[in-house]
Amino acid sequence: MKTPFVYVGMAVLFAVVIVVYATSTNQLSDEIANISDKSVEITNPDLVVSFPVNLEFKRPEVLNKTRFAIVKFSHYEHQDVNCVKCHHTWDGNTQIKSCAASGCHDELEHKGEPHSYFKAFHTAQSDRSCRGCHKMLNKEGKTDLQITPCANNICHVKN
Secondary structure (H helix, E strand, O other): OOHHHHHHHHHHHHHHHHHHHHHHHHHHHHHHOOOOOOOOOOOOOOOOOOOOEEOOOOOHHHHHOOOOOOOOOEEEEEEOOHHHHOOOOOOOOOOOOOOOOOOOOEEEEEEEEEEHHHHHHHOOOOOHHHHHHHHHHHHOOOOOOOOOOHHHOOOOOOO
């Protein structure tokens, strides 16, 4: 049987965890906005940026026919990159839209089109795309992440 001391201890521990989380979360939007010179203008000082730390890219339905593994992405591992580098249409105040949203990378069927969903992640000459940014970092010697072959690289990791 648990004593009241155990319950009080658990409650105190829980409160400490909540305070630590809340404190770090409130500072997060300022830290994200100040990651690089090209920062987002914060129009609401109470803005708290929420995002999934780790996510799996959900391909648009028409693109689900591929032999490559789904891409798993970590915002934590990319925290030194300003959000607007990838989310280039974000104004810093509204909710971030999907890459496949209307008017962005909404060409889903033709991979070679400049505004295709595929090109958003795979353009080798753009530091906004995953492939282009990692290619540039590899060339500069800042990382040695394997970006080719596509079938089992840092993006499409075989299970």
